[in-house]
Amino acid sequence: MKRTVYAADKVGFHILHTLFQTSMKYDRIHRFDEYFVTSLIVDGGACAGVVAMNLRGGTMVAIQGKATILATGGCGRVYEFTTNGFIKTGDGMALAYRAGVPLKDMEMVQFHPTCLPGTGILITEAARGEGGYLVNKDGERYMQRYLPSKMELGPRDILSRAMIQEMKAGRAFEGPYGLYMGLDLRHLGAKKINERIPMVRELVEKYMGLDPIHELIPVRPGQHYIMGGVSTNGKGETTLPGLYAVGETACVSINGANRLGSNSLSECLVFGAACGLAAAGFAKKKASYPRGAAAREALKKEEARVFDGVLGRERAKETVAGLRVEMQQLMERDVGIFREESALADACGMLGKMRDRFAAVGLADKDRVFNTELTAVLELDFMLDVALAIAHSARNRRESRGAHSRTDFPQRDDANYLKHTLAFRTDGPPRIDYVPVTVTKWQPVERKY
């Protein structure tokens, strides 16, 4: 049976545009284009809307609502090398986290094995699904050493780890952007490549200047997706009444510790509908509209924090680009594909220091209109919170499971860790707690191939 429906290799693209265009059918959907949410309004223990910066107007506004849904996507930019776009900075996770909602299973970060070096542009699974080989610099299909039963069709985490091991063993190619492996499609022939995976060829030609019909595609693993996120139930409800989360920013836990390809978009569709219905039902039932006073207060606070505080800081030694790269490289090195205690402890400490150093990041652009330096600073602020949650969650899980691979604890440990991590924000390092996993039909068993 086919596990998924698809629109060639552009599923997400078509879902996005169809949704966007169809939204134009409804006059009562009011889109706030290019408004950047900076915080949630919390009043009387419930979410009462958001405070956002209108980038074009250069003003801060409070947008009130009985129900608020976060759908802000993942946080790939916490890592240096990622397939994600520039805006994937975990904003929604940090927004909820700061409002007291826990982040669940943040240590579960997926790395995709086939990304173009330099840019991190993703080469889809389909390239291997159609029969592509992964080879090392000796031309050997090295997966036979790691997963002979599945070879290139193994899961993302195992393939990514195998790549790192090959690199460590000195069997990788070396290029201007470091070590890489080869993805070989040449034996598939022009016809199959053009018919089945046209986007792969287009991307490799355009962004790598190579033709996969005749040449090896250089690839290396990169951050791709986060299974963790804002802790929600199947209706998208969080622990804060009136606040919902859905999509990659949420963690409904359908992806466990290791998402399967194409399940993210299916999740967006299924739980998007469920969450929308739940939020609408909640808003309908709720009698009173949020208090204006709370919104005004939240707005004033944000104006002071962002415009007077952050925007007022003079540019000095600490820059947003500098600190961002430091954080990204740290995450890549110490909280990446392989993890172990001393590196994680180091990362937790360093991230805590970066949190403090962030206060010294100054800005050169003092304008309020479309200040992308300011949004970059606010995004870095969000990312530091998210990175801390990831590092601490990873450090506390002393076992290996799914995408979380600890060299010092290589075995899965169901006795102690068959449970979800919850990270709560505190003024210091995050507080880590656990809740049991609800096991329904399928008993967890060891992964064997």
Added chain:
Amino acid sequence: MAASDVVFRVKRYRPESGGRPTFQEYTIPYRSDMVVLDGLNYIKDHIDPTLTFRWSCRMGICGSCGADVNGQPRLTCGTYVRDVHKGAVTVEPLSNFPILKDLVVDFDDFLRKLASVTPYIVRKDWGDLTKEYVQYPEDVEAYRQQSLCINCMLCYAACPVFGSSPEFVGPAASALALRYNRDTRDEGADARLARLNTRTGVWECTFVGECSVVCPKDVDPAAAIQTLKFLATMRHMRRLLMPGSSSR
């Protein structure tokens, strides 16, 4: 300037300082595999954090990074410096749009145009929504090309007709109308053709053809507009010959 440097001439406009747009020059290290967006990001991260431009995906799919590069509308993430580099790389905001700040232009008018062509499936009766509307590969093939538009607006920046009559519905919105008119599930073709048969519709087009030249996704909006002219004429004739007939 070292041999391994390249000069970026970027048009700047600061709304809060007023005045007219001016050019600013930046000298940055050159790499043979750098795209124009890499250059802009280098400037933003290392030289001048006030430089403002939109981007996100850096892989030609989000459509946000368009700019006039050496006078031609392009996706900055998909344009290699080595291909356009003639002494200097000139980067300006997309032509034909009001400038908000530096390379950031206002796209509200474009979104209104998209909305004006009823860009969704119209049906009198949706029937049983738990059932699928089956389409065969040929059915999808009929509108696939027009459905690949990423809303980058390069085609509008390239269109001199839009430049002189901003009311013109324009290339991408027309292609989108054709995308839905060709969808076997849709019943809204008549209303879309009626909209495109107005003073601001497809007849404004004088077939310069530049929109299809600059389109990074091979949507061929110019051809879409000509097809729509034909369909609009047929509709008009049909209504003359058979008044009261409204067809899909």
Added chain:
Amino acid sequence: MPMTSREYAWKRRPGWWLRNRRYLMFQLREAGGVICALYGLVLLNMLVQLRAGESAYTAFLDLLRTPPVLYLNVVLFALVVWHALTWFMLIGKAQPIQFTRQPLPWKVVFGINVLLWLGVSGAVVYLIFGGI
């Protein structure tokens, strides 16, 4: 959304059509359209002169034979040819002609049109001069 009044309104540059070769070719094609109309006026004027009597008509023909007018005619003729050719190039793109799954390539449509055009022109020349 409220528009900020601080937006900088875009103005089309007077020399926009010199920005690239394709714009220039387009402007020439459009200019060629005007020239076609001018030719029409010349022919109309010829009829007017013909009605005005033989001397007026020969004077007009003599005027057409003077070198400046001849040179002008060469330039105008070139533009008219350009106008025709560019439209032939566009026909296949504007309304793709489809017999099989793939529409005819525009170059084929262009070729057919040019051949038809030469054929008709040849026929006209033959009718008027009885051979070249």
